Amino acid sequence: MTTAPTPSRADALIREHRENMTISSWASDAVDELGRLQAAERTLQRLGYQDRGGQEWAPPIGQAPDFDLIDSLRSRIAELEASKNARIHKLEMQALDLASENSILKRQEQAELEVRKPLPxxxxxxxxxxxxxxxxxxxxxxxxxxxxxxxxxxxxxxxxxxxxxxxxxxxxxxxxxxxx
Structure with missing residues (x-):
């Protein structure tokens, strides 16, 4: 058979239980705060801030980069590069056609000159x-x-x-x- 705790022992158990609840609640809050701090640190680093130790973070020099603008510029550069390559290819094909046509004309001219050559x-x-x-x-x-x-x-x-x-x-x- 179990006996009921004495009032002083009951108070001690209640205090201990409350302390355990406070510690676990505090630990949960600390873990959450640690996650928020790590996310903030990553954000600062991505924006170009530099960690100077402690609470000192140096902002990047100049205006913060606009990453959406950078991505759109990279996309536009890729489009322009593809367009340039297509035009270069078209010009190369035209140059080959002209060279071929020139070669044909030279052969025809040479043949005409051969025909016009005085025969002995x-x-x-x-x-x-x-x-x-x-x-x-x-x-x-x-x-x-x-x-x-x-x-x-x-x-x-x-x-x-x-x-x-x-x-x-x-x-x-x-x-x-x-x-x-």
Missing amino acids: LPLPLSDDDRLRLRSDVARAIWDVMREHEDRCGHALEDVEPKHQVWDCADAAIRAMKDKP
């Missing part, structure tokens, strides 16, 4: 070779004249022997003979 004439020419050469040169001249003038309906065969195309052909042949 075997000397002396037979009468048939001379007539054939005169006819070929006259035809080339006639084609150019037809292209630049309105002579679409006339053929070289229809031209009189005294026409200027024959004089031009003779002059061209003389020029080819005179060239080394």
